[in-house]
Amino acid sequence: MPMLADCPTVGPDALLTEVGALHDEGWRFVTASCVPRPGRRTVLYHFERGETIRHLRVELPADGSVPSIGGIYAGAFLVENEMIELQGLAVSDLAVDYGGRLYRDFDGPEGWAHDADEAISVIEAAGLGRLDACVPVVDGREVRPSTTRVPPDPSEGSVR
Amino acid sequence: MTDALAPTRTVVPFGPQHPVLAEPIQIELTLADEVVVDAVPGLGYVHRGIEAETERRPYDEDLPLLERVCGICSVAHAVAYAQAVEALADVEVPRRARLLRLFWFELTRIHSHLLWLGLAGDAIGFEALFQSCWRVRENVLDLFTMTAGNRVILGVTALGGVRRDIPDGLIPQIRAGLDVVELGIGQLAPFVLRNEAVARRLAGVGVVSEPAARELGLVGPTVRASGVASDVRTSRYGAYDELPVEPIVETAGDALARTLVRWREVGESLRLCRESLDRLAGLRGPLRTRVPPVLYGEATSRVEAPRGELFYYIAADGEAHPTRVRVRTPTFANLPAVIHMLPGTQMAGVPVALLSIDPCLSCTER
Numbered sequence: 001m002p003m004l005a006d007c008p009t010v011g012p013d014a015l016l017t018e019v020g021a022l023h024d025e026g027w028r029f030v031t032a033s034c035v036p037r038p039g040r041r042t043v044l045y046h047f048e049r050g051e052t053i054r055h056l057r058v059e060l061p062a063d064g065s066v067p068s069i070g071g072i073y074a075g076a077f078l079v080e081n082e083m084i085e086l087q088g089l090a091v092s093d094l095a096v097d098y099g100g101r102l103y104r105d106f107d108g109p110e111g112w113a114h115d116a117d118e119a120i121s122v123i124e125a126a127g128l129g130r131l132d133a134c135v136p137v138v139d140g141r142e143v144r145p146s147t148t149r150v151p152p153d154p155s156e157g158s159v160r
Numbered sequence: 161m162t163d164a165l166a167p168t169r170t171v172v173p174f175g176p177q178h179p180v181l182a183e184p185i186q187i188e189l190t191l192a193d194e195v196v197v198d199a200v201p202g203l204g205y206v207h208r209g210i211e212a213e214t215e216r217r218p219y220d221e222d223l224p225l226l227e228r229v230c231g232i233c234s235v236a237h238a239v240a241y242a243q244a245v246e247a248l249a250d251v252e253v254p255r256r257a258r259l260l261r262l263f264w265f266e267l268t269r270i271h272s273h274l275l276w277l278g279l280a281g282d283a284i285g286f287e288a289l290f291q292s293c294w295r296v297r298e299n300v301l302d303l304f305t306m307t308a309g310n311r312v313i314l315g316v317t318a319l320g321g322v323r324r325d326i327p328d329g330l331i332p333q334i335r336a337g338l339d340v341v342e343l344g345i346g347q348l349a350p351f352v353l354r355n356e357a358v359a360r361r362l363a364g365v366g367v368v369s370e371p372a373a374r375e376l377g378l379v380g381p382t383v384r385a386s387g388v389a390s391d392v393r394t395s396r397y398g399a400y401d402e403l404p405v406e407p408i409v410e411t412a413g414d415a416l417a418r419t420l421v422r423w424r425e426v427g428e429s430l431r432l433c434r435e436s437l438d439r440l441a442g443l444r445g446p447l448r449t450r451v452p453p454v455l456y457g458e459a460t461s462r463v464e465a466p467r468g469e470l471f472y473y474i475a476a477d478g479e480a481h482p483t484r485v486r487v488r489t490p491t492f493a494n495l496p497a498v499i500h501m502l503p504g505t506q507m508a509g510v511p512v513a514l515l516s517i518d519p520c521l522s523c524t525e526r
Contacts, residue, residue, distance in 0.1 A: 103204035
């Protein structure tokens with residue numbers, strides 16, 4: 001079974017020390033990958049120098065967290081914010097914290113919602129369920145994804 | 161300085177819709193009068209959840225999905241994903257397939273750089289350059305149509321090899337097409353390399369020094385224009401082991417340097433296309449190796465896409481679909497450059513500075 005070569009496992013407490021050492025040795029931070037699995041997560045940090053790739057692996061329980069490496073590699077803030085939003089990873093001491101708003105995923109009837117509670121209140125205030133809020137409404141009628149044209153107004157009677 | 165003379169601070173939302181942007185991104189600019197003092201990018205306008213979708217499909221069905229991460233560098237995504245799966249399966253790609261991949265890959269680079277140069281011409285108000293570049297790019301798209309049957313999403317890559325072949329009888333026509341492209345590029349050269357309007361609008365804009373480029377982990381033409389000879393092709397993946405590449409480097413670190421790097425790379429890609437055709441002519445052999453449908457383990461893959469290093473990580477837990485597919489695109493790595501280069505830039509220089517990293521937001525957001 002192929003596994004990543006040169007990929008030592010480190011604890012979250014030792015992560016910053018290890019990453020700092022790689023930085024001092026001239027390794028470029030490529031990206032990080034978060035792999036959620038039932039009851040646990042694996043976070044991999046990928047580095048490159050010359051034509052060589054190496055990795056650091058952090059194994060975490062589902063509710064575990066890792067410290068931000070943004071203080072060592074300035075370019076890491078985007079992927080750290082992304083892992084928070086898309087994989088639900090907890091990252092502490094973020095260098096640049098988007099507050100869960102890197103990916104602006106909800107444009108509610110009242111404009112941008114800035115957190116989950118606000119998004120829910122906006123949806124509820126409009127009398128909508130979450131999925132309903134994603135359905136475009138044209139002339140008061142919903143246009144579902146499978147629909148290529150605006151459906152007829154029911155009040156006008158059945159059409160064909 | 162009295163308060164009346166202090167610079168006025170204004171926050172300007174740049175995008176998500178802006179004439180210079182082909183795709184949506186919002187950059188929240190804080191200005192002191194006309195000078196940028198802070199820039200914060202915001203994403204999410206074209207996020208499609210492709211990574212999550214790959215975890216529900218078989219490996220071979222993920223390939224056409226991942227090709228559609230980006231319409232411009234679809235070959236790069238397909239090859240990067242296929243290489244990672246092939247590493248998981250521990251299979252070797254036939255030589256003919258590796259050369260075919262390289263041919264289409266380098267043709268993609270030419271088309272991508274010409275597309276960008278046209279957009280850059282449009283951004284600086286040089287519309288004749290825009291039209292001329294895209295006219296030459298049409299010749300490249302004709303070559304795509306001739307060899308792959310499609311203009312943009314080629315669909316030529318397969319796990320373990322390629323899905324299409326280029327018959328020997330077609331090679332003279334392809335060579336003639338490459339000559340047309342080269343002629344068109346030669347006619348464009350005075351308007352790119354010796355044009356005062358281009359130099360004035362691009363020189364000194366969006367400067368990233370070599371130490372900053374290294375520190376931020378930039379990739380592709382953006383980092384090479386800052387004097388760093390970084391190019392994944394030097395790791396000799398695929399057919400680059402028999403067709404080596406020397407990184408093209410400039411040192412000024414500004415938008416003009418990035419333009420010159422891409423310009424010179426077009427010539428290098430033409431050479432690679434021709435040399436791959438030389439090797440393909442008369443070469444016989446299979447086009448693909450079988451890849452089993454169930455895989456275990458982890459693998460990474462890197463390719464040099466037109467915008468820079470494209471990185472894939474795949475985790476497989478012995479099911480018919482991957483457990484995780486992670487895609488790190490070049491623009492994702494180069495966005496920190498925007499945050500670095502914009503402070504100190506005049507508001508009027510922001511579009512050119514942003515465009516100079518050749519941002520691809522569909523790639524970035526996946």
